[in-house]
Amino acid sequence: MSSPHRASLSSLEVRYLGMTLGVTVPAILLTVLLLGSTAYLACKRVSRRHLNRVSFRLLIYAVIANLGFIVVIPVDVLQYRYACAPVSFVRQFCLLFSACMSFCIMLNLELVLIHGNNGHNMEKYYLIGSFLLCLVCTVAPQAAGTLGWFDRTTRDCFLRNPNVPHGLAWLVGTQSFWLLFMAASQAALFGTIIIFMVQHELKRRQPLKNGVSIDELLVYRESPMVKYRDLILRIALYPILSCIFSAISTVITTVAMSNPSANYSPLIPILGPFIFLVRPLLFVVLAAADPGYVGAVGALRAQRRVQATAHSFDSTDGAAQKPANRYSERFFVALGRGSVNTGRASTATERSVENAAELPPALKGEEKAGGGDRGRGELDIKSQL
Known part of the structure; x- marks a missing residue:
């Protein structure tokens, strides 16, 4: 015999299922489109170097983990009891692995920028450590017969809850603690990086007070928060997203498991999964807005414009093909530092492209002193971030 509350709950679940499919699909x-386009850009020589950055690869790993998470969400919503064990395993593992990748991005920035470690050498340790942590937090409760249990009270495929202390212990030990720990660590690392950037900028301003031109001094009179705003905003997205989603998920799951017999709102059992559906979408937007992805797309589009220009020159004058090729090689070096007009392959345009690739005026002396090795070193440092 079904109660009116159960009927209204079923109606709500039907609407929620429609919303879930509307967001999940x-x-x-x-x-899939982002991963496919990233693979295509990685296959192209002109755009591959823009993707050669540790933080972008870690972000792609997080996107892949989120894909595994959202694929099993419809199965969880449809409440297939026999698929509860694999669904809960994939959901738990992918959720933790995605959080680990966000944490590793911030940790990598800390180690590279402040402590001078090599990001490429540390990348394998990020992956191995994250995989082992997620494997332990997923296999241990499932081997103990706790994870992969269909709860009739909350109608959720998650942890078995024979008593409140037992269920909360597994929840905190295998998920909540690690999510909150990584979220808090990301916030702390972000604050450390901001302080380091401000201190570094203030130290570099001191030698500029004597014996420099007005133009050079104006460069360093800008606020550090303005000069590094793009980098700061990119770094800030990771701890902000992790903190928000970790806090929401922890509160919802803890409240639901602390007193499962309470008369909660019908939204409580379905609010948690629906909130996590937004996470993959935000990570996709975050990856699509990453400077590496944007630079790779811009380089590929610029190459096609240059090839079209060279083809038009070649159709009218065969001698124009060689200058266009020289122009294209210099053009791709300047990408990511500003927009360049590719309408003509003239000598004046080539000079503008070379100027676009130069360092700020205050750093020209350092570039001359360092030579080509300094340029390669800066490029290598950028790829480690």
């Missing part, structure tokens, strides 16, 4: 399609 676009999220899956956008994620």
Whole structure:
């Protein structure tokens, strides 16, 4: 015999199922599109170097983990009891692995910028450590017969809850603690990086007070928060997203498991999974807005414009093909530092491209002193971030 409350709950679940599919399907399609385009850009020589950055690869790993998470969400919503064990395993593992990748991005910036470690050498340790942590937090509760249990009270495929202390212990030990720990650590690392950037900028301003031109001094009179705003905003997205989602998920799951017999709102059992559906979409947007991805797309588009220009020159004058090729090689070096007009392959345009690739005026002396080795070193440091 069904109660009116149960009927209204079933109606709500039907509407929620429609909303879930309405969010999950676009999220899956956008994620597949992003991963496919990233693979295509990685196969192209002109755009591959823009993707050669540790933080971008870690972000792509997080996107892949989120894809595995959202794929099993419809199965969880449809409440297939026999698929509860694999669904809960994939959901738990992917959720933790995505959080680990966000944490590793911030940790890598800390180690590279402040402590001078090599990001490429540390990348394998990030992956191995994250994989082992997620494996332990997923296999241990499932081997103990706790994870992969269909709860009739909350109608959720998650942790078995024979008593409140037992269920909360597994929840905190295998998920909540690690999510909150990584979120708090990301916030702390972000604050450390901001302080380091400000201190570094203030130290570099001191030698500029004597014996420099007005133009050089104006460069360093800008606020550090303005000069590094793009980098700061990119770094800030990771701890902000992690803190928000970790806090929401921890509160919802802890409240639901602390007193499962309470008369909660019908939204409580379905609010948690629906909130996590937004996470993959935000990570896709974050990856699509990453400077490496944007630079790779811009380089590929610029190459096609240059090839079209060279082809038009070649059709009218065969001698124009060689200058266009020289122009294209210099053009791709300047990408990512500003927009360049590719309408003509003239000598004046080539000079503008070379100027676009130069360092700020205050750093020209250092570039001359360091030579080509300094340029290669700066490029290598950028790829480690």
